[in-house]
Amino acid sequence: MPIPLLHRCCPELAGSLPFLRLGQAPTPVRRLPGLGTRSEVWVKDESGYGDGGWGGNKVRKLEWLLPEARRRGARTILTVGGLGTNWGLAAARYAREAGFDVAVGLIDHPVDEHVRAQLERLRASGATLHFLHTKPRLILAAPWLFARHTHGRTPPYYLPAGGSSPLGTLGAVETALELGAQVEAGELPEPTWLVTPVGSGGTAAGLTLGLQLAGLRTRVLGVVVNDTLRLDSTTLLGLTRRTTALLRARGADLSGTGATAPHAIRTETAWLGDGYAHPTTAGDHALAHASAQAGLTLERTYTAKALAALLALDEADRLDGGPVVFLQTHGPR
Ligand SMILES: Cc1ncc(COP(=O)(O)O)c(C=O)c1O
CATH class of the missing domain: 3.40.50.1100 (Rossmann fold)
Incomplete structure (x- = not known):
């Protein structure tokens, strides 16, 4: 390589x-x-x-983000996106493959065939999905999401929307x-x-x-x-x-x-x-x-x-x- x-x-x-x-x-x-x-x-x-x-x-971003998560000793990657998020799906697949648990906070937007298929792929990726529906609710839930995905004293490594x-x-x-x-x-x-x-x-x-x-x-x-x-x-x-x-x-x-x-x-x-x-x-x-x-x-x-x-x-x-x-x-x- x-x-x-x-x-x-x-x-x-x-x-x-x-x-x-x-x-x-x-x-x-x-x-x-x-x-x-x-x-x-x-x-x-x-x-x-x-x-x-x-x-x-999205894969290009993960090439830098995943090794940083490992360097910090994180066990879980926490990220956010819309229901059809390409980013969340790529993060879930590549981070799971690299040995991390993955959690994704999701907000609603119009749903068509493509979005439905994306959501199915996201479910199949093994990531834990949190359906929070709106951005204000996602922001309010952030402390709970961090606490829920903290292992021992190690918080999740947070990747912002779109990485x-x-x-x-x-x-x-x-x-x-x-x-x-x-x-x-x-x-x-x-x-x-x-x-x-x-x-x-x-x-x-x-x-x-x-x-x-x-x-x-x-x-x-x-x-x-x-x-x-x-x-x-x-x-x-x-x-x-x-x-x-x-x-x-x-x-x-x-x-x-x-x-x-x-x-x-x-x-x-x-x-x-x-x-x-x-x-x-x-x-x-x-x-x-x-x-x-x-x-x-x-x-x-x-x-x-x-x-x-x-x-x-x-x-x-x-x-x-x-x-x-x-x-x-x-x-x-
Ligand atoms: C197919 C596709 N193109 C472009 C973008 C946008 O890239 P960025 O979020 O870096 O602006 C995304 C983000 O998820 C995407 O899925």
Whole structure:
């Protein structure tokens, strides 16, 4: 298994920031000739990443989070999400495989076939599920959840929604470093934009830092699909800064790296529709188009809305001529 590019670019992190490889890197890039009218559209396809039964961008976060949980001596991973949470499912499967107990606090949102199937997978994962229905109830229940999952004197290791702590955010730093290596190797041209859904923000924030470390001028276009969290560019850049601070605190020499430019992330909120996990017509069109023209399997909550934004902005010539890269974050099994 190759060592992470982050350890290669900052060797001083190898001893202080443990990493557990969970998938095959690098994930492929390919041109999507059937998509886009004005710009070349490429995909960096994370869907095949991960060997533990569920793939995509969540696995990248767990590669940094699970070894940290082990370092702290935790026995249980506690996390939260919506009923159809991809994050909760990935966390449950990979953490259980790594020997942890897993507990997930769940809140309600619209239920369709996909969400029902996700919930079944989550039940089958062996995680303990707590149905708390609303965010206020989840917050009120937090002390009880911690107490319930404390073993002896060891509390559970808490992973925030979507795994978007500064440590989890390193997963997307790694993805962007990979993209940088692929540009350098001539596999694709340097993109103007890297387009990703924004659900809890770690992916967009980490990509921004990783692109900067890779020396690319590519900017991150985050398509916001969640209205239950504050996810504007200022908030995302705050997470990028906290992730940079984490690397420095663990000993990384980032002296050649300046502050992240305020324009490094642009967020788009017009593709959210009625809210988190509410499908949109534009998203459903993009989903069908991606399947027919590019052989990409999207889902309706994150990736369909992100691709809908990419296609509309391309048509309106708002992507600086491209090429643009779509990050395929969904990894069904
Ligand atoms: C398929 C998919 N894409 C994108 C995201 C969003 O990533 P982030 O939470 O880091 O913003 C998620 C989050 O769970 C996801 O499941």
